[in-house]
Amino acid sequence: xxxxxxxxxxxxxxxxxxxxxxxxxxxxxxxxxxxxxxxxxxxxxxxxxxxxxxxxxxxxxxxxxxxxxxxxxxxxxxxxxxxxxxxxxxxxxxxxxxxxxxxxxxxxxxxxxxxxxxxxxxxxxxxxxxxxxxxxxxxxxxxxxxxxxxxxxxxxxxxxxxxxxxxxxxxxxxxxxxxxxxxxxxxxxxxxxxxxxxxxxxxxxxxxxxxxxxxxxxxxxxxxxxxxxxxxxxxxxxxxxxxxxxxxxxxxxxxxxxxxxxxx
Amino acid sequence: xxxxxxxxxxxxxxxxxxxxxxxxxxxxxxxxxxxxxxxxxxxxxxxxxxxxxxxxxxxxxxxxxxxxxxxxxxxxxxxxxxxxxxxxxxxxxxxxxxxxxxxxxxxxxxxxxxxxxxxxxxxxxxxxxxxxxxxxxxxxxxxxxxxxxxxxxxxxxxxxxxxxxxxxxxxxxxxxxxxxxxxxxxxxxxxxxxxxxxxxxxxxxxxxxxxxxxxxxxxxxxxxxxxxxxxxxxxxxxxxxxxxxxxxxxxxxxxxxxxxxxxxxxxxxxxxxxxxxxxxxxxxxxxxxxxxxxxxxxxxxxxxxxxxxxxxxxxxxxxxxxxxxxxxxxxxxxxxxxxxxxxxxxxxxxxxxxxxxxxxxxxxxxxxxxxxxxxxxxxxxxxxxxxxxxxxxxxxxxxxxxxxxxxxxxxxxxxxxxxxxxxxxxxxxxxxxxxxxxxxxxxxxxxxxxxx
Numbered sequence: 001x002x003x004x005x006x007x008x009x010x011x012x013x014x015x016x017x018x019x020x021x022x023x024x025x026x027x028x029x030x031x032x033x034x035x036x037x038x039x040x041x042x043x044x045x046x047x048x049x050x051x052x053x054x055x056x057x058x059x060x061x062x063x064x065x066x067x068x069x070x071x072x073x074x075x076x077x078x079x080x081x082x083x084x085x086x087x088x089x090x091x092x093x094x095x096x097x098x099x100x101x102x103x104x105x106x107x108x109x110x111x112x113x114x115x116x117x118x119x120x121x122x123x124x125x126x127x128x129x130x131x132x133x134x135x136x137x138x139x140x141x142x143x144x145x146x147x148x149x150x151x152x153x154x155x156x157x158x159x160x161x162x163x164x165x166x167x168x169x170x171x172x173x174x175x176x177x178x179x180x181x182x183x184x185x186x187x188x189x190x191x192x193x194x195x196x197x198x199x200x201x202x203x204x205x206x207x208x209x210x211x212x213x214x215x216x217x218x219x220x221x222x223x224x225x226x227x228x229x230x231x232x233x234x235x236x237x238x239x240x241x242x243x244x245x246x247x248x249x250x251x252x253x254x255x256x257x258x259x260x261x262x263x264x
Numbered sequence: 265x266x267x268x269x270x271x272x273x274x275x276x277x278x279x280x281x282x283x284x285x286x287x288x289x290x291x292x293x294x295x296x297x298x299x300x301x302x303x304x305x306x307x308x309x310x311x312x313x314x315x316x317x318x319x320x321x322x323x324x325x326x327x328x329x330x331x332x333x334x335x336x337x338x339x340x341x342x343x344x345x346x347x348x349x350x351x352x353x354x355x356x357x358x359x360x361x362x363x364x365x366x367x368x369x370x371x372x373x374x375x376x377x378x379x380x381x382x383x384x385x386x387x388x389x390x391x392x393x394x395x396x397x398x399x400x401x402x403x404x405x406x407x408x409x410x411x412x413x414x415x416x417x418x419x420x421x422x423x424x425x426x427x428x429x430x431x432x433x434x435x436x437x438x439x440x441x442x443x444x445x446x447x448x449x450x451x452x453x454x455x456x457x458x459x460x461x462x463x464x465x466x467x468x469x470x471x472x473x474x475x476x477x478x479x480x481x482x483x484x485x486x487x488x489x490x491x492x493x494x495x496x497x498x499x500x501x502x503x504x505x506x507x508x509x510x511x512x513x514x515x516x517x518x519x520x521x522x523x524x525x526x527x528x529x530x531x532x533x534x535x536x537x538x539x540x541x542x543x544x545x546x547x548x549x550x551x552x553x554x555x556x557x558x559x560x561x562x563x564x565x566x567x568x569x570x571x572x573x574x575x576x577x578x579x580x581x582x583x584x585x586x587x588x589x590x591x592x593x594x595x596x597x598x599x600x601x602x603x604x605x606x607x608x609x610x611x612x613x614x615x616x617x618x619x620x621x622x623x624x625x626x627x628x629x630x631x632x633x634x635x636x637x638x639x640x641x642x643x644x645x646x647x648x649x650x651x652x653x654x655x656x657x658x659x660x661x662x663x664x665x666x667x668x669x670x671x672x673x674x675x676x677x678x679x680x681x682x683x684x685x686x687x688x689x690x691x692x693x694x695x696x697x698x699x700x701x702x703x704x705x706x707x708x709x710x711x712x713x714x715x716x
Contacts, residue, residue, distance in 0.1 A: 021496065021539030023528045046499035048546040051350075051377030058528075058543040060496060089377050090353050092363040238375065243528045245539045 003226045005192060006073040007258040009241070017248035018064040025231045026070065026241050026256075027055040028191070033080040034228070041072040052238060053088060054231035075263070082222040084204060084211040084229075091206040093234070094185035100156045100235040101177040110161035114174075115181065117143075129184060129207050133214050134221050136178050140171055141219035153236070168201040169236050171216040175203045176235070189213070190239040192228040194260050199241070204232060226262065265398050266667050267655040271437070271715040272322045278432055279319070286429050287318045287660065293425035314418060315708030317659045320426075321672065321690040325440065325716045331394075331403055331674065332684040334583035337574060339390050339676045342408060342561045344577040346386040349560060350377055360576050361569050362593070368644060369566070369613075371559025373522065375529070379546050379556070382456040386555035389413060389449070389517075390676040391689075394584070395654035404585050404652055406671060408567065410558040412519055415689040415709075416675050417476035420445060420483075422711050423687070440714035442687035445675070446483035452679030453486065453515040456551035460514030462486040463494070463503060467520050467536040477519050486517065496540030499547040515551040522556050564613040564647050565591065588650040592643040601648045602636055608648040610635065623651070657692055657710065668692040672712065688712045 009026050027047070028036055045059040061068065103111035118139055147165040157173050160166035166174075172188055179186035185206035193200045193215075202215040202222070213222030231239035242254050294316050323331075348355050349366060356363045366372050391413025393406040423442055427434055453462040464486045466477035481488035487503060494513065495502050502510040518525055524534040529542035544550045560566060568589045571582045590597035590608075601608060605624045612620035622635065639646050656667035670692035675685040690710040 021528060023540070023543060046543070046547065048499065048543050049378070050546065051373070051375040051379070053378075056543055056546070058496075058499075058540050060540065089374050090356060090363060090367075092356075093367045093374055096364065096367045234374070243532075245527045245532065 001078045001224070001226060002263045003076050003078070003194065003228075003260055004073070004263045005076055005228060005258070005260045006071075007192065007256060009070040009072070010255045011068040011242060011244070012253045012255065013066050013246075013248070013250040014253075015248055015250040016064045016066055017246040017250050017252075019060070019062055020065065020068070020244060020246035021058075021060045022068075022242060022244035023056050023058040024070070024242055025050075025054050025056055025190075025239060026072070027057060027230070028074065028076070029054060029229045029231065031229055032085055033078060033082055034226075035077045035079065037075040037077055039072075039074045041070060043070045043072070050233075050238075051089065052231070052233045054233070054239065076226065076228055078224070078226050081224050082213040082227060084232075086206065086210060091185035094187045094206065095180050095183050096234075097177060097180050098235045098237075100237065101173050101180060102156065103161060103177070104156065104158050107158040107161040111157070111177075114161065115178070118178070129205065130212070130221070132182065132184065133175075133179065133205050133212075136175055137214050137216045137221065138219055140174055140216040144171060144174070146171075146217060168215075168217040172201045172203050173235060175214065175216045179203075179205055187211075187232050188235045188239060189229055189232045190236070190241070191230045192258050192260055194226055194262065196259050197257070199230065199256050199258065200227075201236065201239075202227065226260070228260070265653075265655060266658050267396065267398070269322065269324050271324055271713075274437055274715075275320065275322060275433070275713075278436055282430070282432065284663075289429045290318060290422075290425055291316070293429070294422065315694060316418075316422060317661075317692065317708055317710045319658050319660050319665070320711040320713045321657050321670065322713045322715050323672075325714055328440075328686070328714045330583065334403070335390075335392055335674055335676050335684045336682045337578065337580060337583050338392065338405070338408070338570065339387055339678060339682055341574045341577050342390070342410060342570065343385060343387045343678060345573050346410075346555070346558060346561050347381075347384055348577075350379060350386075350557060355573065355576060358576070360572050361566070364644065365563075365565050365569070365593070366560060369560055369563050371557070371563045373557035373560075376542075376546065376557050380548060381555050382458055382548070382551040385456055385678050386410075386558055387561070387676075388452055388456065388551075388553040388555075388678050390678070391415065391673045392676060393671050393673050395652060395671045397585075398653045398655045402585055404587050404654070405570075406587060407564075408562040408570070409673075410554060410562045412521060412554070413673070413675070414473040414476060414519070415673055416445060416685070417473075417479040418709055419687050419689055419711055421479065422709075426711055437713075438716035440686040440716075442685065444683075445677075445685050445687070446480065448677045448679065448683050448685070449480065449517070450484040450486070452677050453484065453517065453551070453553065455679040456553070457514035458549055458551055460501075460512035461503065463489050463513050463516045465489055465491070465494070465516055465518040465520060465525075465538075467491075467524065471519070473519065480517070484517075491536045491538050494538045494541075496538060496544055499544055500549045501538070501541060501544045513550065515553060517553040522559065525552075525556075564611050565593075565644065568647065587652055590648040592639050592646055592648065597648075598639075598643060601639065605632055605636060605648075607651065609651055610639070611647050611649065613645055613647060625651070657690065659692055659708075659710075666696065668694075668696065669698060670710070686714045 045057040150165045151159040160170035176186040204211040391409040464481040501513040525537045526542040527534045592598040610622040657670040673689040677683045691707045
């Protein structure tokens with residue numbers, strides 16, 4: 001299966017800024033299940049790779065400006081079902097909760113209730129990892145409501161546990177938190193799925209051999225659906241599309257618009 | 265108990281014949297040259313001179329030779345450990361260190377996994393803290409400092425003054441020269457440089473060690489810079505000058521912690537770093553002295569494993585001892601710690617500079633049982649050590665000679681070779697009976713003489 005991907009990434013400022021340094025993670029990663037063809041980007045910046053293998057584009061715009069925009073397109077050839085190989089950092093890193101995936105005192109009880117309702121699963125049998133993940137995935141999908149505006153880009157799982165509402169990012173963090181609670185390595189993935197709109201977030205879990213994909217927002221164990229990976233890490237802070245600093249009293253607004261459709 | 269050696273006797277022989285007023289000449293020098301250690305205490309900024317004692321700590325040369333070999337061995341192993349942790353992680357795979365000691369430490373920086381440093385060196389400048397055990401007469405490592413160890417400029421400047429004020433000592437005793445240190449630093453920077461000039465990056469004059477930053481930059485011929493003097497262009501780092509010209513930087517001795525060197529990567533509000541610097545480092549276009557993420561090797565929880573690292577990477581027995589240490593993480597050690605807590609020193613692994621250190625013998629039974637509960641709840645957070653009996657040094661205070669607790673920080677420079685500086689920072693506690701000698705806890709310092 002081949003898909004055509006186009007996306008526009010833009011940063012808009014409420015007032016002019018200058019001395020604007022930034023680091024972007026908006027270039028699709030290579031994976032063992034798809035091949036990137038005809039890659040085009042208007043971005044002409046230096047590239048490097050972070051410790052997770054994500055591609056970082058970085059640079060500085062010294063001149064005063066209001067906005068910054070990148071247009072990208074690619075053809076992606078999916079030739080295998082979704083998975084990732086284990087290389088680099090050992091999977092155990094992803095068994096350690098981060099600040100975002102830890103329930104604080106404000107949601108301790110909600111987290112315990114959440115775990116208790118999920119206790120149908122035999123935690124200790126590692127053979128059941130796929131079953132554990134799909135059950136938790138299903139549980140989150142059915143018990144939490146997708147609603148934007150409740151949580152922010154920096155929310156920990158407290159918000160979704162208390163309000164029972166959130167967006168893909170929160171659904172992913174909650175599933176990760178649960179899997180780490182069972183000592184199953186799980187990591188956060190940002191990227192694109194078919195259709196039009198914003199970027200998406202999902203989860204990869206380590207089954208002892210390879211990394212597999214689970215998307216709690218769509219109650220899906222990812223197999224042959226075209227999911228394109230931008231970045232992965234311990235939580236959303238490792239995959240942030242934009243990190244910047246600038247001179248000027250301005251608010252910045254990040255917009256991503258993607259269009260992805262199957263071509264064959 | 266103070267230690268005696270013939271070299272120290274010789275010192276007193278000379279010292280006692282000389283006019284005691286010379287001591288004030290030395291003090292005058294420290295004031296004149298502004299040897300300060302700035303402190304933040306109770307929210308306010310205090311610039312104070314670093315107390316200095318006239319009696320040097322004397323280490324016989326043959327004894328120092330052993331230290332030298334031991335420190336070279338230790339730093340070599342720590343550097344190999346860092347290279348391994350940020351690449352293959354073999355020491356975890358082989359079960360020598362449980363993964364959670366690395367992965368749950370805040371000092372570990374997985375976002376820099378896979379970065380290859382110039383010449384494979386990460387621990388360019390190490391400050392290793394030791395004491396001399398008065399029971400078994402052996403030197404013991406207390407702590408490794410592999411991030412931004414400070415203090416080397418103090419003995420360097422005081423030695424200059426010493427030579428002027430007490431020329432007799434240097435004529436009549438065979439004292440190892442120490443002036444090679446800046447030269448070794450410079451050679452090391454040149455050795456690891458990725459091409460370009462050398463820079464010392466300082467947070468500015470309010471930093472506790474600003475005196476030292478300026479001093480070392482001058483001595484090594486590097487440019488002293490603050491963050492706003494530097495700019496990332498493309499994937500390289502440049503020094504800006506007033507006329508608009510830009511000079512490529514190849515090595516940077518940064519006197520800022522990881523957290524502050526790049527607002528894009530770490531603290532977004534840091535005004536003292538350089539935006540984009542971390543990505544220049546990832547691209548392999550700058551030698552950062554020391555490297556990013558070194559904190560994992562001097563983490564208090566990892567300290568326990570250093571002797572194991574020496575065996576694992578070098579296949580050698582450690583030449584210098586660690587202090588006897590227990591990790592409540594291991595069941596046997598937990599049992600021992602809970603049963604013997606009143607005679608142990610408990611350290612919170614997340615704290616540094618003498619903070620978060622609890623002495624069991626000073627605590628009430630209520631405090632001890634509270635502490636036990638915390639240890640049981642968070643075993644990974646603490647290490648416990650036996651209280652080591654170590655030698656006092658003699659200090660000249662208010663006209664008399666008094667014993668004080670002291671330690672020694674040895675500086676090791678890893679460039680073309682691994683060089684142990686024939687000096688060090690001897691710190692002593694100002695009050696009698698106090699075991700904490702850290703500068704940030706208000707200790708003083710002495711010159712350290714390696715004498716034949």
